[in-house]
Amino acid sequence: MLLEPRVIEAISGVYDPEIPVNIWELGLIYELRVERTGSVNVKMTLTAPACPSAQTLPSEVENRIRQIEGVTDVKVEVVWEPPWTTDRMSEAAKLQLGMW
Numbered sequence: 431m432l433l434e435p436r437v438i439e440a441i442s443g444v445y446d447p448e449i450p451v452n453i454w455e456l457g458l459i460y461e462l463r464v465e466r467t468g469s470v471n472v473k474m475t476l477t478a479p480a481c482p483s484a485q486t487l488p489s490e491v492e493n494r495i496r497q498i499e500g501v502t503d504v505k506v507e508v509v510w511e512p513p514w515t516t517d518r519m520s521e522a523a524k525l526q527l528g529m530w
Contacts, residue, residue: 433500434464440494441472447483451526455489457518460509468502470495475514484508 441462453459453474461473472491476484481524492506516529 432485433468433470434462435500436463436498437462437470437495440498441491444487444490446481448486449477449527451519451523453487454469455520455526456486457520457523458487458514459503468500470501470504472504472506473509474506477507477514477526479510 431450438454441459442452444453445451446453446456446458451457456477458476459472459474461471463471465471472489474491476487481487488506488508492504495501495504495506514525519527519529
C-alpha cells in the first residue's frame with residue numbers, strides 16, 4: 431500500500447479557481463514527504479501572495495490528504511521561496527493553457 435501515489439492523486443484533484451489546471455500540474459507543490467508512519471508533509475506555494483485562494487487551497491489539500499486510508503497526520507505549509515513561475519508547470523499544464 432504505497433501512500434505517495436494516492437497522495438499525488440488526491441492533490442491532483444485540487445484546482446486553482448482562476449486557472450483550469452490542478453495544483454500538482456501547476457507546480458505549486460514544492461515538496462511532498464510521505465513517512466512510513468503515514469505522516470504526510472507538504473510544502474506548497476500559490477501563484478501570487480495576494481492569491482484570493484490563499485486560505486482555501488492549503489486547507490483543501492490537507493482535507494483531501496486526510497481522507498486517504500493509512501494517512502495518520504498531515505501538515506501543509508505555504509512557502510514563498512522560491513517564488514512560483516510558469517517554469518514550474520508541467521508540459522501537460524502548459525499545453526492545456528496553450529503556452530506551447
